[in-house]
Amino acid sequence: xxxxxxxxIDVLKAELDFVKQGGYEKSMRDPWSVKLALEDSxxxxxxxxxxxxxxxxxxxxxxxxxxxxxxxxxxxRHIPLTTEGDTLLQMYRGSTEEEIDKxxxxxxxxxxxxxxxxxxxGQKSSTLH
Numbered sequence: 788x789x790x791x792x793x794x795x796i797d798v799l800k801a802e803l804d805f806v807k808q809g810g811y812e813k814s815m816r817d818p819w820s821v822k823l824a825l826e827d828s829x830x831x832x833x834x835x836x837x838x839x840x841x842x843x844x845x846x847x848x849x850x851x852x853x854x855x856x857x858x859x860x861x862x863x864r865h866i867p868l869t870t871e872g873d874t875l876l877q878m879y880r881g882s883t884e885e886e887i888d889k890x891x892x893x894x895x896x897x898x899x900x901x902x903x904x905x906x907x908x909g910q911k912s913s914t915l916h
Contacts, residue, residue: 795847796902798847806824811824811827811828823875824887824891831846846862849862869890
């Protein structure tokens with residue numbers, strides 16, 4: 788069970804704002820650096836703790852990771868973002884940054900809406916995907 792005490796809806800809304808504001812776009816100062824969705828934002832519990840990371844198993848995003856992928860090195864890359872089940876890992880292998888941002892934004896909007904309808908702030912609905 789995740790030990791992340793942050794409110795899931797608040798975190799997902801902040802991530803959506805981050806994506807909409809171009810948070811994953813390449814910067815002029817660092818154009819060769821690639822930013823990874825969910826990992827390089829405040830959504831990730833380890834964003835500022837790379838040297839002493841918290842186990843991903845404690846992250847609130849784990850509720851969206853399929854059970855058979857929770858032991859992966861970076862589980863959030865296995866969250867199905869599209870209705871077809873495409874994950875970040877799959878999208879990194881053949882999608883553009885714009886396609887990834889669009890898929891992530893859509894998933895965030897669907898997930899936030901479902902959590903708000905369910906009246907939950909920390910438990911996964913069976914209809915999220």
